[in-house]
Amino acid sequence: MTRVVVVGDLMTDAVARARYALARASDTPAIVTMHGGGSGANIASWLAVEGAEVAFIGRRGADITGRNRDMELMGYGVDARLVMDPERPTGTCVVLVTHKGERTMLSDPGANAALSPEDLPRDLFTSGAHLHLSGYTLVNEGSRDAGLAALDMARRSGMSISVDCASSAPLDRTGAEPFLEWTNGAKLLFANIDQAKVLTGRDDAEAAAKVLTAWFPQVIIKMNAEGALWFSNGRPDPVRVAAEPVDKIVDGTGAGDAFSAGFLPPWLAGKPPAESLAAGCRLAAKAIMHLGARPPF
Numbered sequence: 590m591t592r593v594v595v596v597g598d599l600m601t602d603a604v605a606r607a608r609y610a611l612a613r614a615s616d617t618p619a620i621v622t623m624h625g626g627g628s629g630a631n632i633a634s635w636l637a638v639e640g641a642e643v644a645f646i647g648r649r650g651a652d653i654t655g656r657n658r659d660m661e662l663m664g665y666g667v668d669a670r671l672v673m674d675p676e677r678p679t680g681t682c683v684v685l686v687t688h689k690g691e692r693t694m695l696s697d698p699g700a701n702a703a704l705s706p707e708d709l710p711r712d713l714f715t716s717g718a719h720l721h722l723s724g725y726t727l728v729n730e731g732s733r734d735a736g737l738a739a740l741d742m743a744r745r746s747g748m749s750i751s752v753d754c755a756s757s758a759p760l761d762r763t764g765a766e767p768f769l770e771w772t773n774g775a776k777l778l779f780a781n782i783d784q785a786k787v788l789t790g791r792d793d794a795e796a797a798a799k800v801l802t803a804w805f806p807q808v809i810i811k812m813n814a815e816g817a818l819w820f821s822n823g824r825p826d827p828v829r830v831a832a833e834p835v836d837k838i839v840d841g842t843g844a845g846d847a848f849s850a851g852f853l854p855p856w857l858a859g860k861p862p863a864e865s866l867a868a869g870c871r872l873a874a875k876a877i878m879h880l881g882a883r884p885p886f
């Protein structure tokens with residue numbers, strides 16, 4: 590089994606689900622719950638519960654929250670290599686969910702913004718292992734050098750590499766060109782439709798994927814309720830898989846992270862793309878039917 594090394598962000602998600610329409614500048618009753626989050630740490634957690642051998646490299650604060658997040662990762666079976674920041678707090682994201690289910694996120698990266706190349710344990714970068722780099726590490730300026738160093742170390746040690754695109758707004762601020770340049774050498778790119786549009790200017794998933802195969806041998810586009818497609822450099826047609834039916838959308842947070850974690854193990858084992866896509870959609874559906882972005886314990 591291929592060991593997966595995830596480099597990325599670790600957060601606490603404070604999810605507030607409003608009962609009524611938001612009363613701006615006043616009070617609105619809500620259900621507020623705290624969850625482990627951070628795209629990179631979410632992927633590592635889902636991978637671990639899927640039975641993969643997985644390490645996570647990230648940065649936390651010297652606070653109780655950071656300790657809880659660390660223990661939580663261990664509980665999932667992740668080999669968590671967290672560096673403690675002496676000043677910055679563990680990252681927190683306020684997730685505001687309106688009574689209609691619309692999500693707005695206010696994200697404070699905290700210690701994640703100081704992840705540095707020295708934080709990367711050399712022993713994890715070995716030939717035969719796989720690096721998954723969270724796009725947030727690259728689009729956030731403070732951690733960019735660490736992301737670039739991880740890519741460099743992985744290339745030098747002959748590891749295979751996958752990258753995701755973080756989120757469309759910060760990706761747009763970063764710019765398509767630098768992002769594509771930095772991630773050169775990755776074998777696989779994960780993007781959702783909005784991110785694919787930022788990178789290529791194309792609305793159509795298939796057209797965007799085709800453009801992206803000029804940079805990446807393999808490209809995945811996640812298409813919400815329409816599932817996902819895989820496109821490979823040199824192939825005439827994409828492989829499409831429909832989304833798994835979902836009884837009730839409880840919380841969409843982390844669907845994309847779960848998708849990546851479902852996709853990677855069969856893909857690394859050399860399974861056909863349709864099978865790997867289906868595994869991604871299956872795990873994404875599981876994430877959607879449960880509160881929080883992490884697997885249920």
Ligand SMILES: Nc1ncnc2c1ncn2[C@@H]1O[C@H](COP(=O)(O)OP(=O)(O)OP(=O)(O)O)[C@@H](O)[C@H]1O
Pocket residue numbers: 780781782811812813814815816817831832833834835838841842843844845846848869870871873874877
């Ligand atoms: N309404 C839905 N019904 C069923 N499956 C869904 C639905 N929305 C998303 N999915 C599944 O989740 C996967 C990832 O969702 P999406 O395309 O939104 O990616 P993402 O934007 O990276 O994720 P997120 O919105 O969590 O950041 C999809 O490929 C699909 O399999």
Ligand SMILES: [Mg+2]
Pocket residue numbers: 781813845
């Ligand atoms: Mg989405």
